[in-house]
Each structure stands twice: as structure tokens, then as C-alpha cells.
Amino acid sequence: MRVLVIQSSPNRGGLTAACAAAAAEGAREAGAEVVDVRLNDLGIQRCDACDDGWGTCRSEHRCQKLDGFADVQAAVRDADAYVFVTPVYWGEPSETAKALLDRLRRCEATHREESALGGKWALCVAAAGGSGRGTLTCLASLERFLDHVGARPFDLIGITRYSREYKLEAIRRAAAAMVAWRG
DSSP: OEEEEEEOOSOTTSHHHHHHHHHHHHHHHTTOEEEEEEGGGTTOOOOOOOTTSOOHHHHTSSOOSOSTHHHHHHHHHHOSEEEEEEEEETTEEOHHHHHHHHHHHHHHGGGGGGOTTTTOEEEEEEEEOSSSOOHHHHHHHHHHHHHHHTOEEEEEEEEETTTHHHHHHHHHHHHHHHHHOOO
């Protein structure tokens, strides 16, 4: 099984990075091949709603913008399961995460049953390092994305700087359980 761990924080040593590392460790312990993607290194831009609002994303299920998105979309297609880890910014996923999710949604949601994420498990983690607020609304955004692209939510985990110690273990165990799950 190949698990794609996607994180979207500019901070390489922060809570989001620790969550992604915990998920990758759990997936590897359960026997998965893990592919790590750090969105902030890829220069993925926001959706431009090309042409009449739908460019090649609707007709060809690919984005016509030339940046790091096509490589991530290919990795999404090759993966068997996903871990999405984002910092919480004002109760939402990070801008980098939203850029990816918006473009994936446009390319994959109209694919219906053939969506690259269709029927595959996903673990979503919202990491609130500052105030600790906003994890629930951030997770709701991530869950809505999964619904649009036909992915199956395995678990939705909110973590704050206050719950870091025990929630990192929960993330590790959730990723391992997702790999082991055959349902």
C-alpha cells in the first residue's frame, strides 16, 4: 500500500511537521510505502477558474496552470490512501492546502466514480499551534473536500499545542490502523 502524506506548513519544525512525521511513522510501521509531499516547497498557486469558470479541469480532469500541481495530482492518482495535515489558519486549512484542495476538487470531483481519490481512505489532521481554536471548522472543510472527491474519511483529528503529546501518538496509531484496515 502506498500512502501519500501531504503537509502544508511553512514551518519545518512545528506542530504540523510533527503531525506529518507521526503519520508517516505509523504508516511505515504498518508496512506501507510512504510518499511525503511538502506543499510549501512546490509553488502551487490558487485556482484561476479559467475560461468560463471551468478550464481543462472539467473537460480533461487536469489543470492547465503550469506549477507543482500536476506532480501532486499524479502522486494522488498513484496512492492507495492519504494523510492530509494542515495548520489551522483562522479556522481553515492553510492557504497552501486550500490551493491544492481547490484545484484537486475541480479536477477530480467532476470525475465522479473515476476520481483518483474515489473510495480511498484519508486521514485528516488539523494542527492549531497558536490559540488552539479552529480545529473543528478546519476539519469540517477537509471532510467536505473528501466528500466532493469521493474519498472515505478514516479519521479526522484535531490537535493543539496543548494536546500535542498524546495526539501525536493518536495520529501515529490512526495512520497505522488506516493501513491495516481492509474494510
